[in-house]
Amino acid sequence: xxxxxxxxxxxxxxxxxxxxxxxxxxxxxxxxxxxxxxxxxxxxxxxxxxxxxxxxxxxxxxxxxxxxxxxxxxxxxxxxxxxxxxxxxxxxxxxxxxxxxxxxxxxxxxxxxxxxxxxxxxxxxxxxxxxxxxxxxxxxxxxxxxxxxxxxxxxxxxxxxxxxxxxxxxxxxxxxxxxxxxxxxxxxxxxxxxxxxxxxxxxxxxxxxxxxxxxxxxxxxxxxxxxxxxxxxxxxxxxxxxxxxxxxxxx
Amino acid sequence: xxxxxxxxxxxxxxxxxxxxxxxxxxxxxxxxxxxxxxxxxxxxxxxxxxxxxxxxxxxxxxxxxxxxxxxxxxxxxxxxxxxxxxxxxxxxxxxxxxxxxxxxxxxxxxxxxxxxxxxxxxxxxxxxxxxxxxxxxxxxxxxxxxxxxxxxxxxxxxxxxxxxxxxxxxxxxxxxxxxxxxxxxxxxxxxxxxxxxxxxxxxxxxxxxxxxxxxxxxxxxxxxxxxxxxxxxxxxxxxxxxxxx
Numbered sequence: 001x002x003x004x005x006x007x008x009x010x011x012x013x014x015x016x017x018x019x020x021x022x023x024x025x026x027x028x029x030x031x032x033x034x035x036x037x038x039x040x041x042x043x044x045x046x047x048x049x050x051x052x053x054x055x056x057x058x059x060x061x062x063x064x065x066x067x068x069x070x071x072x073x074x075x076x077x078x079x080x081x082x083x084x085x086x087x088x089x090x091x092x093x094x095x096x097x098x099x100x101x102x103x104x105x106x107x108x109x110x111x112x113x114x115x116x117x118x119x120x121x122x123x124x125x126x127x128x129x130x131x132x133x134x135x136x137x138x139x140x141x142x143x144x145x146x147x148x149x150x151x152x153x154x155x156x157x158x159x160x161x162x163x164x165x166x167x168x169x170x171x172x173x174x175x176x177x178x179x180x181x182x183x184x185x186x187x188x189x190x191x192x193x194x195x196x197x198x199x200x201x202x203x204x205x206x207x208x209x210x211x212x213x214x215x216x217x218x219x220x221x222x223x224x225x226x227x228x229x230x231x232x233x234x235x236x237x238x239x240x241x242x243x244x245x246x247x248x249x250x251x
Numbered sequence: 252x253x254x255x256x257x258x259x260x261x262x263x264x265x266x267x268x269x270x271x272x273x274x275x276x277x278x279x280x281x282x283x284x285x286x287x288x289x290x291x292x293x294x295x296x297x298x299x300x301x302x303x304x305x306x307x308x309x310x311x312x313x314x315x316x317x318x319x320x321x322x323x324x325x326x327x328x329x330x331x332x333x334x335x336x337x338x339x340x341x342x343x344x345x346x347x348x349x350x351x352x353x354x355x356x357x358x359x360x361x362x363x364x365x366x367x368x369x370x371x372x373x374x375x376x377x378x379x380x381x382x383x384x385x386x387x388x389x390x391x392x393x394x395x396x397x398x399x400x401x402x403x404x405x406x407x408x409x410x411x412x413x414x415x416x417x418x419x420x421x422x423x424x425x426x427x428x429x430x431x432x433x434x435x436x437x438x439x440x441x442x443x444x445x446x447x448x449x450x451x452x453x454x455x456x457x458x459x460x461x462x463x464x465x466x467x468x469x470x471x472x473x474x475x476x477x478x479x480x481x482x483x484x485x486x487x488x489x490x491x492x493x494x495x496x
Contacts, residue, residue, distance in 0.1 A: 048373050070271065077375035088366040102374050105273065105381075 001025055002158060002190050007046055007056035009039070016042050017053065018214045026157075027188045029181050029204045031195055034211035035236055040194045041085075041162055043211065047192065048082055048160055049073060060158065078106060081151030083161040087143035089135040089150075096122065096131040099149045106154065121149040125179060141172035145179070152183055158190045159183065165197040173197060177204045198240045201225065210236070264457050268384045271377040281385035282392075289351050289386070290393035294400065300346050301401035304338050305330060305408030313418035323419045327427030330409040335436040339402035341488050344447040347394065348480040352455035355386055356476035359459030360469035368460070383456040387449060394448035395441045402440065443491050450483040 002024040009017040016039045024030040032040050045051040047058050049065055058065045060076050068076070089098045100118040103109055109117070122128045125145040130138055138146070144164055151159055161180060165173040181204045184191040193200065201208060205222035212232040220228070226246070228234060238244050272278075312326045359382060362368050371378035406428065413419040419427075458476035462468050 045369075050369055050372060074375040077373055080373055082370065082373045084366040084370060086365055088370040090367055090370075091361075105277065105374065105376055 001061060002047065002192070003057075003059040004043075004047060005057040005059070007043065007053045007058070009042055009046060009051065009053045016214050017046070020056070020211070020214075020216050022209050022216065022219065024190050024192055024207065026190045027184065028206045029184050029191045029193060030207040030209070031193050031201060031205040032209045032211060033195055033201055033205075033236070035196060038211045039214045040196075040211055044160060044162055044192065044194050048080060049077060078154065079157040081154065081156035081159045083144065083147040083151050083159070083164055085162045085166055087135070087140075087147040089143055089146055091135055093135075094131065095127065095133050095135070095138065095146050098135065098146060099153050102150065102154050118149075118153060121153045122146075124152070124183075125149045140167050141169075141176065144168070144176055148176075148179060148183070152187070155187070156189060159192070161191070161193045161195075163194055163196075165195060165200055170199065173199060174203065180204065196236075198237070212236075260461070261454070261457050264379065264460065265453060267377070267379045268387070269380070272380050272384070273376060277381070278385055278388070281381075282389045285385045285389035286393050288354075289389050290397060293347060293350055293397055296346060296350060297343055297397050297401050298404055301339060301343060301405040302408035304342060305334060305405030306412035308333055308338065308405070309409035309413040310416060310418060313413060313416075323423040324427030324430060326413060326419050327406075327409060327424040328430050330413075331406060331428050331432075332436065334402050334405040334409075335440050337488075338405055339398050340440045340443040340447065341484065343398055343401040344394065344444065344451065344484050345481055347397070348451045348455075348484060349477050351390065352451050352476045352480045353473045355452060355455040356459035356462075357469055357473040359383075359456055360462035360472045363460065363462045364465055364469060379460060383453070383460065386456060387452045390448040390452040391445055395444045398440060398444045439491075439495055442495065443488065446487050446491060447484045450487055451480045454480045454483055 003022070005021050007017050007020040008015070020039075020043060032043060034040050042051060046053045046056075047065075049058075052066060057067070060079070063072060063076060065073060065076055089095075090101065093101065096115070096118055099121055100114050103114040103117060107114070119128060119131065122131055125148050127142060127145050127149065130142060130146070135143060135146070148161075148164075151161075159180070164176050164180060168176065177200050180191060180193060183189070193204070195201065202222050202225075205225070208218075208220055208222060208225055209216055210218040210230070210233050218225075218228060218230045218233045225233075225237065228237070309326060309330050312329045316326060359368075362382070368378045368382070371381060410421070410424050413424055414421050455476035458472045458479065459469075462472040
């Protein structure tokens, strides 16, 4: 389980996150949603250890990341898998080498074992035929799937996805969401997804946290999100034609 | 950011390279790859530049030495000493600052803005050490080899230009090359090259590694890396001349 307590972050005196707290349970796909510039990605970077918050705690099964020593941080990081917005694949390596990279760097497995594991993960994301292609030769959706394969290759306990649907068509977007949810259920990992995609919110949002101007304004599930009375969340939700129509048909 | 803060950050960056290093085996493979990228890929430009610089130095020296009291072999003596002391190490390194420095800065800058460096960090790796240390080690190993080639080709370029234009006979040129030779000039050139290699790669990597923003900033980082590297090479050139000669 991941627990964040009173996270506060500011850049040059401008408060970006103001006292954010919450819990993310294993086996659940937790979503952090909100408009652009509300601090979602900064919060994710604080959680994965890329940006240090001014105050607050990020607890991984009770271990505080930011007050931990270098060994604790390294141990926690090796239990993480992160899917970055653009995939963040290494341009100079093939798809297979990208997926195998964490095994090369962090394990003492034999080359055969590493290739077998990397190919298994590529098969899991249905990209076994793209193993020898370069990142520049594959589509945006494929890059995201390779990113997921790389994120799960070390059997992580925690999976983080930063806007996995950005720049994708609706069909590919749904496939990526389903893949994330399947992996979360299958391996019972704690998954946090940053998104502002309403299909994802309604499709895989088992736990949802809504951020607005650096504040957490709402928390719930995809089942009760449409019943919200928080004006900022209503505005965010009903900016989508689809959701507006759903609301009207519900009435 | 003022100059002192930047210099401070640069030294912190350098210290980062040597703390929490990865397995040695990882670096060996990386160093070999970087040595090819930095060394082999630079041979052509280094050869062209050094050959022509040697040729021009010879022709211009001959043009200026018109006194009948100065023997012809002085032309090649001047070509040799200028090549060893300045042209081969310094000018070649300035050319390499443009080629290798901009390549390093733009490569790391692109990795930064496309979150590839973040991806390394969240894996628990020391991204600075993994990405930059092999480049520095490779450059420190390969630059002296390039400068040796440059020195040879510069002197050969002077010979070809001098003899073809009739400015100096082949016998005089060879005599001048061997006359009053100071052996320390060779290690001096190599010491300078090692220092320049370190400065060029570390400054360029520093600029690229801390790039913020988008494609425009990557371009700016690349330009700044070359400018800063050239200035650092020239300052170091002066200090080393004062210290070692």
